[in-house]
Amino acid sequence: MKLDLRKLKLRKVNETLQSIDQKRNNKSYTILNPEGNHAICAGLTDDIDVTVKGHVGYYCGGMNQNANITVEGNVGTGVAENMMSGKIHVKGNASQSAGATAHGGFLVIDGDASSRCGISMKGIDIVVKGSVGHMSAFMAQSGNLVVCGDAGEALGDSLYETDIYIKGRVKSLGADCIEKKMDNKHLKKLDKLLKKAKLDKLKSKDFKRYGSARKLYNFKIDNVSNY
Amino acid sequence: MCGIVGIYLKSKKFEKDLGKMLSGMLINMESRGPDSAGFAIYKKEKKEEFKYSICINNLAFEKFKNGITGKIKFTSILKNSDHVILSSKEKPKKVLDILNEFKGVSLVGYGKSIEIFKQIGNPKDVVKKFNLENFSGTHGIGHTRMATESAITTDGSHPYSTGSDECLVHNGSLSNHNNLRRNLTKKGINFKSENDTEVAAGYISNHLSSKKNLKETLMSGLGDLDGFYTFITGTRKGFAIVRDEIACKPAVVAETKDYVAIASEFQAMAHLPGVNMAKIFEPEPGIVYSWGN
Numbered sequence: 001m002k003l004d005l006r007k008l009k010l011r012k013v014n015e016t017l018q019s020i021d022q023k024r025n026n027k028s029y030t031i032l033n034p035e036g037n038h039a040i041c042a043g044l045t046d047d048i049d050v051t052v053k054g055h056v057g058y059y060c061g062g063m064n065q066n067a068n069i070t071v072e073g074n075v076g077t078g079v080a081e082n083m084m085s086g087k088i089h090v091k092g093n094a095s096q097s098a099g100a101t102a103h104g105g106f107l108v109i110d111g112d113a114s115s116r117c118g119i120s121m122k123g124i125d126i127v128v129k130g131s132v133g134h135m136s137a138f139m140a141q142s143g144n145l146v147v148c149g150d151a152g153e154a155l156g157d158s159l160y161e162t163d164i165y166i167k168g169r170v171k172s173l174g175a176d177c178i179e180k181k182m183d184n185k186h187l188k189k190l191d192k193l194l195k196k197a198k199l200d201k202l203k204s205k206d207f208k209r210y211g212s213a214r215k216l217y218n219f220k221i222d223n224v225s226n227y
Numbered sequence: 228m229c230g231i232v233g234i235y236l237k238s239k240k241f242e243k244d245l246g247k248m249l250s251g252m253l254i255n256m257e258s259r260g261p262d263s264a265g266f267a268i269y270k271k272e273k274k275e276e277f278k279y280s281i282c283i284n285n286l287a288f289e290k291f292k293n294g295i296t297g298k299i300k301f302t303s304i305l306k307n308s309d310h311v312i313l314s315s316k317e318k319p320k321k322v323l324d325i326l327n328e329f330k331g332v333s334l335v336g337y338g339k340s341i342e343i344f345k346q347i348g349n350p351k352d353v354v355k356k357f358n359l360e361n362f363s364g365t366h367g368i369g370h371t372r373m374a375t376e377s378a379i380t381t382d383g384s385h386p387y388s389t390g391s392d393e394c395l396v397h398n399g400s401l402s403n404h405n406n407l408r409r410n411l412t413k414k415g416i417n418f419k420s421e422n423d424t425e426v427a428a429g430y431i432s433n434h435l436s437s438k439k440n441l442k443e444t445l446m447s448g449l450g451d452l453d454g455f456y457t458f459i460t461g462t463r464k465g466f467a468i469v470r471d472e473i474a475c476k477p478a479v480v481a482e483t484k485d486y487v488a489i490a491s492e493f494q495a496m497a498h499l500p501g502v503n504m505a506k507i508f509e510p511e512p513g514i515v516y517s518w519g520n
Contacts, residue, residue, distance in 0.1 A: 054503060057494050
């Protein structure tokens with residue numbers, strides 16, 4: 001089913017996608033002429049496929065549960081923010097705060113993601129085929145961030161328990177983020193994520209793992225200069 | 228918040244459509260700035276002639292025209308809403324002195340090719356009042372304002388111009404503008420408002436007048452201007468964008484073989500011809516991107 005944003009209001013398009021009757025409704029949708037609109041496909045709860053033909057604005061697929069969303073273009077700030085489950089595949093580049101605070105699901109970005117990718121992520125798996133900007137995985141709590149290109153300044157600043165895998169160069173690490181040993185468990189997990197993102201040709205051993213040094217978890221007077 | 232937009236033509240293909248393209252961009256940025264709007268357009272220039280963009284506020288056009296006749300020799304005087312474009316071959320210093328003493332009017336900008344218009348109100352109404360759709364030109368810059376640092380007035384609206392053919396629009400806020408204003412005033416730059424962006428415009432004018440080019444000027448600005456900002460700035464032949472190093476204020480660039488478009492959000496440029504095939508990217512923090520000279 002085609003939904004044309006030049007003919008339909010955004011609210012109508014989102015309402016249609018948010019109220020799917022599993023027995024009667026189509027499960028495959030295409031959104032035409034997104035023209036940079038914000039909050040496209042926000043708050044979807046059903047297991048449907050949505051393809052967006054073009055570039056979108058902020059918070060695309062925010063709070064997504066179960067839906068499989070593909071954007072054939074670039075996305076603005078906060079794609080997949082607070083996603084709970086499902087999948088979002090961005091075929092272009094992503095702006096700031098991709099996957100922010102997301103609890104679950106899978107976000108794949110074919111191009112680059114700019115600053116604060118995975119900020120405060122809480123369980124989502126993010127695979128970026130290009131590079132990420134500064135302050136990525138800032139205060140990230142759980143889940144995995146995989147970057148096939150480079151990472152900008154202050155990667156993983158004030159990190160909790162997210163695992164970060166970077167193939168390229170890291171400009172600098174943030175407070176309390178350190179490089180960690182890649183053991184078999186991590187190699188297997190990374191292989192699984194790469195396969196899921198259809199990146200079978202990449203080898204997990206070419207990545208480096210970064211995580212929390214766990215020194216900022218509790219207040220210690222010795223660490224005062226780090227706060 | 229605020230919305231900023233700009234378009235720089237790399238070929239002559241869209242010169243006649245420049246106003247239409249910029250107008251759509253401003254209207255689409257209403258959601259980021261409903262308080263006032265403004266734009267600067269760089270048009271074809273005439274030899275030895277300077278154009279002065281003047282806001283005459285509530286003054287009747289005839290009264291203004293009569294008031295300057297005899298004082299300034301002008302080649303044309305055109306009214307557009309509450310603005311007047313005055314063309315003259317006289318030396319800018321003389322014209323500026325006369326205009327600055329003229330009560331009830333304010334000079335918005337001047338130069339060989341620039342024309343600037345700004346007004347309080349919704350962007351949709353402002354572009355209609357000035358008939359922006361009918362403008363042609365080589366490059367243009369616009370702004371929709373959500374007022375934070377100073378009052379909703381025409382003087383507090385962007386673009387700001389503090390030098391010949393220069394203009395600046397800004398999304399963000401500066402924190403060291405009072406100190407900078409004091410230093411620049413000592414160097415002879417005049418400020419008309421309490422607005423932080425006008426100080427950044429003055430900073431740029433000051434550096435350009437000491438023979439630095441636009442790119443060098445903006446690069447030194449990264450060290451001297453403290454605060455949050457995405458700036459789009461224009462000169463007679465140049466066009467540039469810079470974001471501060473934290474990069475909280477958004478920007479997106481779309482480049483084709485015919486034009487470069489910049490806006491706070493992609494939706495501002497979704498109507499531009501061929502934009503879906505353009506090279507679209509987010510300018511990196513702390514890096515100056517420039518086109519032309």
